[in-house]
Amino acid sequence: MSDVEYEWYSSDEPSTxxxxxxxxxxxxxxxxxxxxxxxxxxLFTSKLSSSHPGLGVQSISSPSSxxxxxxxxxxxxxxxxxxxxxQRGSSDLFKQLKAHYATHLKEVSWDEALAQIGEMFFxxxxxxxxxxxxxxxxxxxxxxxSPFGAKKKESKAVGSxxxxxxxxxxxxxx
Numbered sequence: 677m678s679d680v681e682y683e684w685y686s687s688d689e690p691s692t693x694x695x696x697x698x699x700x701x702x703x704x705x706x707x708x709x710x711x712x713x714x715x716x717x718x719l720f721t722s723k724l725s726s727s728h729p730g731l732g733v734q735s736i737s738s739p740s741s742x743x744x745x746x747x748x749x750x751x752x753x754x755x756x757x758x759x760x761x762x763q764r765g766s767s768d769l770f771k772q773l774k775a776h777y778a779t780h781l782k783e784v785s786w787d788e789a790l791a792q793i794g795e796m797f798f799x800x801x802x803x804x805x806x807x808x809x810x811x812x813x814x815x816x817x818x819x820x821x822s823p824f825g826a827k828k829k830e831s832k833a834v835g836s837x838x839x840x841x842x843x844x845x846x847x848x849x850x
Contacts, residue, residue, distance in 0.1 A: 690728065691748075691749070693720075693724055693746075693749050693752055694749055694750075694752040694754070694755060694784075695751075695784065696720070697716075697717060697720045697721070697752055697755055698751075698755060698784070698786065698789075700713075700716035700717065700719075700720055701713045701716055701717050701755055701759070702786070702789045702793075704716060705762070705789075705793050705796075705797075706789065706792055706793070706796075708796065710759065710762055710763070713759060714759050717755055717756060717759060721733075721744050721746075721752070721756075724746075724752075725744065731746055731748060731749070732746070732747055732748065733745065733746055734747070741760055741763065743756045743757070743760060744756065750777060750780045751777070751780050751781075751783075751784065753777075754773065754777045754780065754781070757773055758770075758773060758793070761773055761798075762793075762797045765797065765798070766798070767798035767799060767800055770794060770797075770798045770800070771800075774790065
């Protein structure tokens with residue numbers, strides 16, 4: 677998959693590398709395949725480094741992972757660090773990462789994907805969107821409660837003699 681993205685990237689502006697890398701990484705993350713997401717980013721960045729030796733890439737290695745840092749491509753760094761955060765499974769790390777790159781993330785439309793990734797890998801619930809028109813119509817037509825909310829239980833007095841209504845009778849057959 678990353679071969680196609682890199683080919684498309686090679687005919688675009690150098691500053692757009694992270695956009696194409698995200699096209700390779702996010703689909704894998706959204707189906708829960710972190711291994712393929714890591715491989716896609718590694719293939720993309722390997723081709724990027726070999727095609728553009730003047731990028732000033734810095735490799736950081738640890739016993740558990742390797743990452744390449746591109747000083748001129750902050751969103752590409754974000755993707756690599758996101759994959760590391762997923763390996764660690766820390767929601768605090770994910771939130772710090774998003775906060776640190778907030779100004780750069782405003783330039784791209786990754787909000788929905790990141791919200792889903794946050795929920796899948798870090799247990800951060802996606803806030804539900806309220807629709808004022810729907811809320812108003814449901815309160816008028818349904819008597820004030822949301823049709824998706826919890827149903828109100830009818831209270832019965834203990835020992836009450838109320839009997840349930842009889843079941844409907846079957847239609848007569850001629």
